[in-house]
Amino acid sequence: MNTTLCNAVGTALVAIGLAASGAASAQAQSKLSGNAIRIGVLTDLSGLYSDISGQGSVAAAQMAVDDFIAANKPGYKIDVIAADHQNKPDVGSGKAREWYDTQGVDLIVDVVNSGVGLAAAKVAGEKKKLMINTGAGSTRITNEDCNPYSIHWAYDTYALAAVAGRAIVQGGGKSWYFLTADYAFGQSLEQDTTGIIKTNGGTVLGSVRHPLNASDFSSFLLQAQASKAQVIGLANAGGDTINSIKAANEFGLTKSQSLAGLLVFISDVHSLGLNVAQGMQLTDGWYWDLNEDTRKFGRRYFEKMKKMPGMVQAGTYSATLAYLNAVKAAGSDEADAVTAAMRKTRYNDFYLRNGHLRDDNRMVHDMYLMQVKKPAESKYPWDYYHVKATVPGDEAFQPMAASRCPMVKKT
Template sequence: MRSTTTTGTGKAAVATLLSLMLASTAMAEEGPVKLGVLTDMSSLYADNGGQGSVVAAQMAVDDFKGKVLGRPIQIVAGDHQNKADVGSVIARRWIENEAVEVILDVPNSAVALAVQGITRDKKKLFLATGAATSRLTGDECSPTGIHWTYDTYALSQGTTKAISRLGAKSWFFLSADYSLGTQLEADSRKVIDATGGKVKGAVKHPINTPDFSSFLLQAQSSKADVIALANAGGDFINAVKQAGEFGITREQKLAGLIVFIADIHSLGLQNAQGLMLSSAFYWDMNEETRAWSARFIEKTRKVPTMIHAGTYGAVMHYLRAVEAAGTLDGPTVAAKMRDMPVNDFMTKNGRIRQDGRLIRDMYLFRVKSPQQSKYRFDYYELLATIPGDEAFKPMEEGGCPLLKQP
């Protein structure tokens, strides 16, 4: 029988190969922990998320001293162009080829739903700080998905209930023709039905449309008390401006169902005054919000939106959870994030439910008139604080499949 032995040269080759493999593994383990901000850099949501979300994420990393588990933290950014296919390609490339551990922001509900599916399959974290659709914690919920800042249910609850209490009885919906508009309208209709109101009609418009004239004329002819704008960003701004040009606001109220302070800044108080809206954050709430916002404004020269504040908070909570868990494993870190309370300048005593919904207070505001505003970005008057348990949909009503598991 023939025996085989390893020569000195062979042993050296094997040793070299093993050392190279170990060195490669060590380098991978010591490489940066990558967090991907997937956002709208160039279109209708760029002011609400965009580069501001990248800045907010980096602020959190800097405040965390730049390292976690002994490794440097790196923020990478991508522009999904408000296209689900583009967002999906970026998300897959980040996870499969570039070792990105968590994806953040995604201010477009259609893109967010696509990213939620990818991160669920890949067992990576998705912290939806910019998306609105309540489906992210409903039928599309994920063990590794956390819906951080706000959702369509909370926004519609706050704004629609408040306006109904002021005596509005009839409504007309002007909604964006994709997931955001559909969900905002559906959630608002439930509130209107519950308060005894009536929907007189509805029309959908293409995303990023420049001309709202035909849609607004239909809304005007309905004679509804309120025209509810179930759209966001540039679409919301253009609709409000054109409604004013048509004189619609003299006889009918406009209700913005998802409004950001960047939108109010673009509109100006003369056009936006009196508008009621719900938000998860306002920069001028207290000393903590003002201190953080002053830092953000210094870096960007822009007023921070609730997406920017939420992105900072989500990154900080994620990094704390990674440190506490001692691992980057997606499901393990997601579970640790659910276990830990959320406390920062934006959220006090927040908690993340099993369905992934962060429960925190929401706020109802009225936009000030130019005469009421006393200093830069002094735009909102606080009308009410809506407790988190009231603001967000009860978990058992959302239809999250995770709740059916033992």
């Protein structure tokens, strides 16, 4: 009740402002529904993924909106709302439905957690409103479950596997052993990486499947150690990855074998400390210390959140800003027109390098293979990575020929 009242007052104020600013500007914006843009950040505000997305993503979306308003002085209102999907697909899709139907939300971003991401993308497809997923990893978003209104922005499990798998094998890490979280995500990550390793001439000596949230990894690591593989691939995420790395260090595995984190975020490295994480190789879609532009964004974000952003949070900024620019270019907030405008754009900004939106709604852009620095090499706070390789988007992401998305016309 209260929020609707606020919205009504807000809309009225904007309308008065517009009337005052003259009929011409009102004319130009006439195609916007409600003469306002509302962006919904649907994320995990309290759970497992709240450090990689969460409040940081909300702040990043707000920064993008502020920057757009400052640069373009649009004659319409833009605001950001946020909700916690609690990592539950039903909660997430329910919220998406409510937002699109009754709250006037034009774009939903973040949607970390593949389960929630896939469920909410279905709602976007039904309602013909846009969703840009910057948080979840499943390749299903642009394959089996693709639809014209759901865009995948930052990374996916195929790219994680392809970047780490190819670059490490080519760098001499020929034999692999996997430590895999025993559920859909871990298994598909292992499978994807195995494919890449084999096509690049490497071998997989074996794998051990550990249960989700296994608190002790020493036993699995001893099995990995016994395999004598050069590289131990960590096909797990979050707390499981952190505890595997901690135990690998304790048992001295890192002296003779190298670790490859297939899904490691900068917040994970920060919480492990360089002492423990040093030497590990990992895939990332973005790093705050790549160049002057990324540093500028990183520092601004740090001012607000007291942490450096990771690829999901920076991706949320990037997606929000790209969306607002596309709305401006299309002169409409109608989803098809906005997507068409985005498809025409070639992106080269602080986040997307050589970025373009493909027909399967995959945002293709350069990805990076990182190596965690030694404590002595880190000169200032959050100075964590060496960039070992920059992998062009077309090599990092799944080729269109292999797409299982019905929208893609095979020739």
